[in-house]
Amino acid sequence: MAPLTRRKLLAGGVPLLGAGAAVLHGAVPHQHPWEGDAHAAEGMSGADGMHAGHDSGGHASFRDGRTVDHAANGFDPHEVVRDFDWGTTRRMPSGRVVREWELVATDREIEIAPGVRFAAWTYNGRVPGPTLRAREGELLRISFVNGSEHPHTIHFHGIHPAEMDGVPGVGAGQIEPGGRTVYEFDALPAGVHLYHCHVRPLAEHIAKGLHGAFIIDPKDGREEADELVLVMNGFDTNFDRANEFYAANTIGFAYMDRPIEVKRDELVRVYLINALEFDLINSFHLHGNLFHYFPTGTSKEPSELTDTVMLCQGQRGILEWRFPHPGRFMFHAHQSEFTELGWQGFFEVGG
Numbered sequence: 001m002a003p004l005t006r007r008k009l010l011a012g013g014v015p016l017l018g019a020g021a022a023v024l025h026g027a028v029p030h031q032h033p034w035e036g037d038a039h040a041a042e043g044m045s046g047a048d049g050m051h052a053g054h055d056s057g058g059h060a061s062f063r064d065g066r067t068v069d070h071a072a073n074g075f076d077p078h079e080v081v082r083d084f085d086w087g088t089t090r091r092m093p094s095g096r097v098v099r100e101w102e103l104v105a106t107d108r109e110i111e112i113a114p115g116v117r118f119a120a121w122t123y124n125g126r127v128p129g130p131t132l133r134a135r136e137g138e139l140l141r142i143s144f145v146n147g148s149e150h151p152h153t154i155h156f157h158g159i160h161p162a163e164m165d166g167v168p169g170v171g172a173g174q175i176e177p178g179g180r181t182v183y184e185f186d187a188l189p190a191g192v193h194l195y196h197c198h199v200r201p202l203a204e205h206i207a208k209g210l211h212g213a214f215i216i217d218p219k220d221g222r223e224e225a226d227e228l229v230l231v232m233n234g235f236d237t238n239f240d241r242a243n244e245f246y247a248a249n250t251i252g253f254a255y256m257d258r259p260i261e262v263k264r265d266e267l268v269r270v271y272l273i274n275a276l277e278f279d280l281i282n283s284f285h286l287h288g289n290l291f292h293y294f295p296t297g298t299s300k301e302p303s304e305l306t307d308t309v310m311l312c313q314g315q316r317g318i319l320e321w322r323f324p325h326p327g328r329f330m331f332h333a334h335q336s337e338f339t340e341l342g343w344q345g346f347f348e349v350g351g
């Protein structure tokens, strides 16, 4: 029997209404990627018996309660969400601050869902890569070491000279395995940006894990807040250029299993980035509240007060709100398909 992928299921003419809804409803629980054709994909093992938890009666998760071994991965989405890497600084004679990081590309297998191994390409061993954070106007110096078996670069969004753009054929160009280079530019403009590899095939290099958040604070800062970073991404585990798993910060359902704790009435600021490949858009939806949205974080005036934003690949923004009510509030992609395949979580608002 030909394998039925979720793409074929959605694109293959299965009617979504009436009698067809029953077909879809019946088919979906048996066609989760971790038990269907994806199962045979190289590098996947130990995924037997996995089901999304909407079969389980509880909240969506993985049925038997197993969770990803974050310690073995070497990164934990609960730490990633509040982990801002300010690098190291020194002051030049002129008084200007130079901020420096070292980013090393490595090939390593990570567990993206319980029992599902993915041969990732990483910056500093994690997906997403470290959240690099600087202040507007500083001089930034990023040493890039390619410890991977494939050529890579780091392409930063923001304003910089052409030779620092991290694309093949310009400046240092493509960095071969064992090679290194230094990217140096001014921290401009203030906002939430991203960085990613820019070697072809581009979608694969980004989707394998070579992407991360890059935040530049305005010179006069922002209002004190509980700050979070959510990098929306996904994983194509069977190499069909469609994602089988979706998440914010790589591990699907991680914030369902363990909600992100925030305080009532405290300002919450989310740096939201869409690093998803193979799907044209992604989105963020907040329950029980609305947020101010600052596209790319480049203006201090919000463009909108809303509860849902849609982002194309590479789009990003800042979200700000306060929870007036305690309790558990969901956040998730408003494409239900993405939600069911991992991209959902809870905020736990303490009284």
Ligand SMILES: [Cu+2]
Pocket: 151, 152, 153, 197, 198, 199, 205, 206, 210
């Ligand atoms: Cu690459």
